[in-house]
Amino acid sequence: MAEDRRRQAGRRDSRGSPRRGRGGARRSPGGVSAPAVIEGTEDHPHARAVLAAAVGADATPSHAYLFHGPPGTGKRTAARALAAELLAEREPDPVAARARVLAGTHPDLTWVRPTGAHVMRVSDVEEPVVAAAGRTPFESSRRVFVLERADTMNDEVANRLLKTLEEPPPFVHLILLTDALGQMLETVVSRCQLVRFDPLPAERLAATLEAEGVDPARAGACGRLALGNLTRARYLASDEGDELRAEVDRFVRAALAGAERDPREGEPWAPILARAEARRAEAEEAVERAAAERLELEPKGRERTALAREFEESARREGRRGRTEILDLALELAALAFRDLVCIAEGAEAAVLAIDRGAELAPAARGRDVRRLREAVERCEEVRLALELNVTEEFALAALSLRLARLVGSAG
Numbered sequence: 110m111a112e113d114r115r116r117q118a119g120r121r122d123s124r125g126s127p128r129r130g131r132g133g134a135r136r137s138p139g140g141v142s143a144p145a146v147i148e149g150t151e152d153h154p155h156a157r158a159v160l161a162a163a164v165g166a167d168a169t170p171s172h173a174y175l176f177h178g179p180p181g182t183g184k185r186t187a188a189r190a191l192a193a194e195l196l197a198e199r200e201p202d203p204v205a206a207r208a209r210v211l212a213g214t215h216p217d218l219t220w221v222r223p224t225g226a227h228v229m230r231v232s233d234v235e236e237p238v239v240a241a242a243g244r245t246p247f248e249s250s251r252r253v254f255v256l257e258r259a260d261t262m263n264d265e266v267a268n269r270l271l272k273t274l275e276e277p278p279p280f281v282h283l284i285l286l287t288d289a290l291g292q293m294l295e296t297v298v299s300r301c302q303l304v305r306f307d308p309l310p311a312e313r314l315a316a317t318l319e320a321e322g323v324d325p326a327r328a329g330a331c332g333r334l335a336l337g338n339l340t341r342a343r344y345l346a347s348d349e350g351d352e353l354r355a356e357v358d359r360f361v362r363a364a365l366a367g368a369e370r371d372p373r374e375g376e377p378w379a380p381i382l383a384r385a386e387a388r389r390a391e392a393e394e395a396v397e398r399a400a401a402e403r404l405e406l407e408p409k410g411r412e413r414t415a416l417a418r419e420f421e422e423s424a425r426r427e428g429r430r431g432r433t434e435i436l437d438l439a440l441e442l443a444a445l446a447f448r449d450l451v452c453i454a455e456g457a458e459a460a461v462l463a464i465d466r467g468a469e470l471a472p473a474a475r476g477r478d479v480r481r482l483r484e485a486v487e488r489c490e491e492v493r494l495a496l497e498l499n500v501t502e503e504f505a506l507a508a509l510s511l512r513l514a515r516l517v518g519s520a521g
Contacts, residue, residue: 147194149187152313153178155305156187164194171302173274173283175259177290178306181338185257187306188284192218192253195282199250206249216247221256224426227497229261234270242273242281251280259285260292267294274300308337318346327351330465334445341438353435356380357442358466364485364510365473367518378506385435385502392431396424436502437493440509444489447517450474451482481517488512 147164150157156176163170174191176184193210196217197203209215219237223229238254246252262270274283274297285301287293315332317339319325323346331350335342344350363370363377370377400420407413445462452460453474461467474482492509496502 147187148190149183149185150306151183152309153183153187153306155307159302159304160187160191163191164198170195170282172277172281173285173301174304175285175287175290175293175298175301176304176306177287177293179308179337180288181335181340181342182306182309183339184286184306187304188255188286191284192255192282195251195253196249200248215249217249217252219252219254221254223258223261224423225261227261228263229256229258229266231266231269234266238283239269239273242277246280251282253282253284255284255286257286258288259297260287260289262294262297264294267297271296271300309339310337311335314339314342318342321346326465330463333462333464334442344438353381353384353439354442354463356384357439357446358469360439360510361443361446362473364513364517365477367514369518370514376507376510378503378510381436381439382503382506385432385439388435389428389432393424393428396420396427400424432502433496436496436506440489440493440496444486444493447482447485447489450477451479451486454479454482477517485513485517488516 146157147160150160159174162168163174176188178184189211192215193207196210196215197206200206206215210218213220219241221233221237224233234256238256242252242254244252273281277283283301285297290298290303311329311332313332314335314337315325315328318328318331321343323331327346331342331345334345345354359374360377360381363374397420400417400423404413404417404420407416449461449463449466449470450473452458453470454477458467461470463470488509492505495505
């Protein structure tokens with residue numbers, strides 16, 4: 110009943126007619142206009158144009174958007190900013206409403222992240238989205254649901270969500286996010302308005318890093334190696350990212366040395382695996398800390414025990430995800446290193462990504478069989494795909510190290 114009273118109060122508070130400022134721009138009762146550009150779309154003309162129709166005077170937002178594009182291009186930022194505008198509209202205090210959305214505390218915003226290591230589960234959408242979409246808003250005139258990694262939906266999840274996508278209540282808006290549009294189910298894609306986020310130019314990424322205090326040479330290399338992903342560019346430019354790059358460099362050099370590698374140096378993949386394990390532990394500890402704070406507020410009993418089990422499972426999932434992310438990035442960096450060697454061997458130095466390693470790459474590329482270097486790129490990519498199938502990571506890295514040494518381990 111308390112929930113019903115909050116909803117009724119929210120509806121009464123949110124039905125005032127919007128004021129209009131000069132030029133027909135819609136203003137809240139506090140006189141605050143919607144932004145001309147949704148945050149996160151500044152570098153994306155298509156997204157900027159599509160979302161301009163979702164906010165402002167006489168806006169007609171779609172019931173479902175699908176933000177697609179490479180990771181680190183601003184999709185999450187734009188989704189939260191769009192949600193803030195949708196939920197602030199017609200509110201007596203739009204500034205406060207936006208602030209709560211940005212802080213993640215607005216009751217009419219639901220943010221869903223897949224709980225499976227590689228898949229979205231039915232439980233991720235059953236109650237949080239499908240059931241909740243049928244309930245009226247708590248405070249705003251709308252409810253907004255954001256679903257990350259929508260490409261991890263299987264048929265069962267998509268079928269549960271389908272009716273909500275096809276015939277949502279008029280106050281419901283869904284924003285789906287994906288880094289892999291090609292892996293999305295067509296039944297989901299066809300029911301959404303597509304919003305494209307393009308890779309950010311390497312020059313823009315480098316300029317951003319330089320503005321944040323990164324050395325120009327390092328910023329230039331990280332901007333190129335990020336492949337349009339600002340989040341990745343920042344990580345690579347960090348001390349931890351630089352250490353990972355150095356570990357990958359040693360892994361690649363060991364492959365190039367082949368039988369001439371000094372065995373006293375240890376297994377070339379061991380430091381990478383250790384870093385991935387450290388990331389796993391860090392991710393698990395973060396969930397465990399949050400769980401401890403939450404469980405302190407719960408009375409002892411079955412519900413507390415069940416909640417503790419949920420947190421344990423969540424910690425394991427986040428740990429696996431963090432570990433896999435490091436291994437995947439390391440393997441991609443190794444593939445890009447072999448790609449750079451191909452560029453140098455073929456006289457295309459301008460296409461090299463790791464421009465801060467140029468002096469080291471040139472001698473390493475000399476006399477190499479380009480065909481074998483290209484095959485080395487393919488072998489690294491194959492192991493990246495294999496990691497998604499829950500293979501034994503240590504075995505996969507050890508096997509890759511041996512294959513690469515046999516493939517590119519001698520010049521000529």
